[in-house]
Amino acid sequence: MSALAQQKVTHMTKNLDNGPTAQSGFVPRVTLVTGGTGCIGSAICRALARQGHIVATSYRNEEKAKAWKADMAKEGLTFHTYYCDAADFESAEKMVKAIVADLGPIQILVNNAGITRDTTVRKMSVDQWRDVISNNLDSVFNVTRVVLDGMLDSGFGRIINISSINGQKGQFGQANYAAAKAGMHGFTKALAQEVAKKSVTVNTISPGYIDTDMIQGVPEQIRNGILGNIPVGRFGTPEDVANAVGFLTSAESAFITGANLSVNGGHFMD
Numbered sequence: 001m002s003a004l005a006q007q008k009v010t011h012m013t014k015n016l017d018n019g020p021t022a023q024s025g026f027v028p029r030v031t032l033v034t035g036g037t038g039c040i041g042s043a044i045c046r047a048l049a050r051q052g053h054i055v056a057t058s059y060r061n062e063e064k065a066k067a068w069k070a071d072m073a074k075e076g077l078t079f080h081t082y083y084c085d086a087a088d089f090e091s092a093e094k095m096v097k098a099i100v101a102d103l104g105p106i107q108i109l110v111n112n113a114g115i116t117r118d119t120t121v122r123k124m125s126v127d128q129w130r131d132v133i134s135n136n137l138d139s140v141f142n143v144t145r146v147v148l149d150g151m152l153d154s155g156f157g158r159i160i161n162i163s164s165i166n167g168q169k170g171q172f173g174q175a176n177y178a179a180a181k182a183g184m185h186g187f188t189k190a191l192a193q194e195v196a197k198k199s200v201t202v203n204t205i206s207p208g209y210i211d212t213d214m215i216q217g218v219p220e221q222i223r224n225g226i227l228g229n230i231p232v233g234r235f236g237t238p239e240d241v242a243n244a245v246g247f248l249t250s251a252e253s254a255f256i257t258g259a260n261l262s263v264n265g266g267h268f269m270d
């Protein structure tokens with residue numbers, strides 16, 4: 001057995017220590033989470049690794065990725081990290097080829113990478129528009145495009161696109177972000193129809209306001225105002241989003257495709 005294959009088996013066994021037993025019929029799958037070193041991405045990576053999947057994630061900042069991997073190792077979790085600028089097709093293609101060569105065909109893809117560049121349309125520069133569209137929406141096409149054939153060939157696939165409540169309802173100062181996130185769900189619905197017969201499902205998750213660094217940076221008065229609009233009475237946690245990903249990537253979610261699952265505490269009901 002090659003060193004990498006041995007590492008893969010050890011890794012699977014290790015992550016399965018926290019995951020379901022063999023009797024449950026659980027199948028560990030090669031998983032890619034883009035932007036996995038971020039707030040929500042970290043929770044998604046943890047959840048999928050604890051289920052027993054083999055999880056790869058992309059990074060742009062090598063130092064950040066090394067520190068992240070070391071922190072995760074302290075929790076007993078092993079991840080495979082690969083450089084990728086998901087806004088760039090060739091970079092996405094290079095990453096996916098490397099993952100497939102190291103770990104095998106990717107059967108679960110979570111398109112989580114995203115950025116904001118907030119300002120009103122009257123003040124928005126062309127760069128602010130393009131950056132948000134390319135990092136949030138082009139990235140979804142780029143990574144999905146190069147992962148898809150492997151999923152179709154293997155006869156199983158789960159694609160989850162992490163959108164936003166603001167793609168559903170719009171938000172002052174976020175025309176670029178709302179357009180990209182709404183576009184993501186259009187992509188979900190079209191692709192879901194193209195691949196359904198091959199046991200590949202495609203779904204969107206639209207988180208509401210999640211208690212991340214971004215929310216903590218909002219002035220307290222505005223934060224309290226947002227909180228007043230959330231019927232459940234709290235901000236979401238990254239784990240709330242990760243739990244939804246855990247279900248939609250499972251074998252049990254096979255009959256759900258083309259859906260947009262709101263994870264927002266009742267803040268917006270479509």
Ligand SMILES: NC(=O)c1ccc[n+]([C@@H]2O[C@H](COP(=O)([O-])OP(=O)(O)OC[C@H]3O[C@@H](n4cnc5c(N)ncnc54)[C@H](OP(=O)(O)O)[C@@H]3O)[C@@H](O)[C@H]2O)c1
Pocket residue numbers: 034035036037038039040041058059060061064084085086087088112113114115135139162163164165206207208209210211212214215
């Ligand atoms: N936080 C919220 O309340 C909230 C609500 C609704 C939806 N969302 C969505 O949830 C997702 C995660 O958000 P978060 O709050 O966890 O943000 P975050 O902590 O800033 O994480 C975003 C991650 O995406 C990566 N990324 C961005 N552009 C990329 C690119 N072109 N190629 C590769 N990686 C890229 C970042 O990498 P670097 O660190 O290298 O830049 C980072 O790891 C985003 O899609 C966001 O729009 C968040």
